[in-house]
Amino acid sequence: MKYAALAAAFILSACAPAAAPPAPEETASAPTVTDVADGPKAQGFITENTAPPPGAQDNEDGTYRDADGRPFQYALLGQHLPEFTAPTSDGGTFSSADIKHWTVIDVWGAWCGDCVADGPYVEALSRAIAQDPDLEFVSLHTPANANRTTPEELFGKYGSLEKYFEAAGYSIPSVVLDNDASVRNALQIRWTPSYLLVSPDGVVRGFRTDLSVVEDQPIKTFIQDIAEVRKEVRDLLSSDISDIQ
Template identity: 45%
Template sequence: MNIMTLRNAAFGGLALLLAACGQGPEATGFITENLPPPDGAAIEDGDVPRDDAGRPFQYGLLGETLPAFSVSMPDGAEITDQDIRGQWMIVDFWGLWCPDCIVDARHVDALYAAVQDEEGLGMLSIHSPPNPNRINDAFGRWESLEAYTEETGYGGHSAVDSDASAIDAFDLPWVPMYFLVDPEGTIRGFRSGLSTAGDEPVETFLSEVREVIEAG
């Protein structure tokens, strides 16, 4: 989901302009360097280049140190950016207000389980409201993350960004987003959803992650 639509309505015009250009390249892969705008794409001031569906080809923090943040685990433990350094980490943001996130939920749980068998790789999944001005919209039609997990079985491993400070710090152009962070805390790649990763989205993503890790 294009989070810019939740921050301002300007992207609506961009989407129409992109659609008018016809079907172009898709930003559905694992992106490890910011890609140039596709030919003919219209870019709103302050926004990143996007494909026809609104998925970003670029992310402002790619190649940069991840921002300072703090989130709470289900048991109440606090996790900060400092806590996830020292090993390769997948960090993903999602929310129950986001239809694309709900589509991805089963894949995220499968990814989390698969990562437990990957030596030297961890995962932190963060449930966030859309932004600091929409805290009350965090859980969609559910009253809480716990209620969603009880109904579906998904999301029980997620940390919670209760005040939207973490999602605000990451300045996301899309949700859900999946980042690979190296042991020094540098964001080395991102993917804007797992449901677009083919017939085996978890294994496809892990293969992409392994390639970056093996390259160092």
Template identity: 40%
Template sequence: MIRHLIAASVLALLAACGGSGGSDNETAATSFITPGADVPETAERGEDGVPRDDYGRPYDYAFLGREIPAFDGTMVAGPLFSTQELENQWTLIIVWGLHCHDSRADADLISELWTEVKDREDLALLTIHTPASAERADEAYGKYNAIEDFFEEKGFNFPTLVDEDASIRETLKIAWTPSYLLIAPDLTVQGFRSNLSDAEADNPVQGLLADIKAVQSDWEPLADEDKPAEY
């Protein structure tokens, strides 16, 4: 019984962050996913129902095409944050955690993204640092004592909201770290991807920005009568 419980816990953690080794699947979930995208027949679904490739990366996101739930918290730099600040602008939200090797592998790319967009008016960036779960909150920072220690060591300073107890993670139904969410001015999620370091593009950052630009060019807000009942 104990062995089964340990195995289940390990599988849950791997599904939240990453398995051992990369995927050889030609249809791996390594691209930018937009509302209505097809899920390959090769997708595997665990107890959470999330379709994943053989590395664990999701092919879908719970709120893709829907309005992102409201959340709030405190930034590393000190100010309070709420979802009202996302209104009437495009925002790329990146959910990550120092406990996760895939997140650490993406950290340089996140910093590069911040350098690219920090002075732009057409796209804002927000990262959310979160533990793997509420039960593992004390492991959120890995070998570091705090996010500030990691930033100081690496020379990073991208804007980061701190999810101390995984409550924001649960609210946003994040099934993987790192997760990249493109939020439209009407607060709907118009794009999703997992590990940027696994992107198919030669230049992952420029590839993601190109994907975002394509979505922005084609996007039109839904009329009230066309919105799903859960809006």
């Protein structure tokens, strides 16, 4: 998410102010691609990149998107998460090398209307993940790009991360701070919010965008999607071990 005019237009379309969504509830998964009046929609959880559907838009950055700008693919699916280190909001440091369990990385920004709309769902997601000792949650706050890193551009109308959480009515104990977009670029993020599922071996196993669109029960659906991927990987590893024996 090369040209200045294109970038500005995309940021506005991707992060227009959004009304607060209803409280998260729990549902069945919607398809990754939904045909509607304005073309196919890139929504839902994906575990591999497939050919974009007819009508997908190539915005000259190598990413095929739907009419709203959401990508149909994610470049790092099936690859090892790039190494990165960044400060955290509680004064610590986070490194990708710290990932030892299944992990969901939420890439977002307080400047982004779509991320703000996802806020209540993110809170519910983090609480659901906290119930699973083998699953972890990482919140990664990032700017739209490396040219938008002033406090106003990083945090929008809130001015700071603290004021955002105060207004949102929830908090995340430790947020990874990508204040210069270096992590965003390393992870090849083309849309916010984006959610990455990373396995204990550091491989990106799944990707999705906004939780606040399509599904009626996005948290339940996402947790189910994660469970299915974990089972598939576990079964694959068990099969490999059996073949060796």
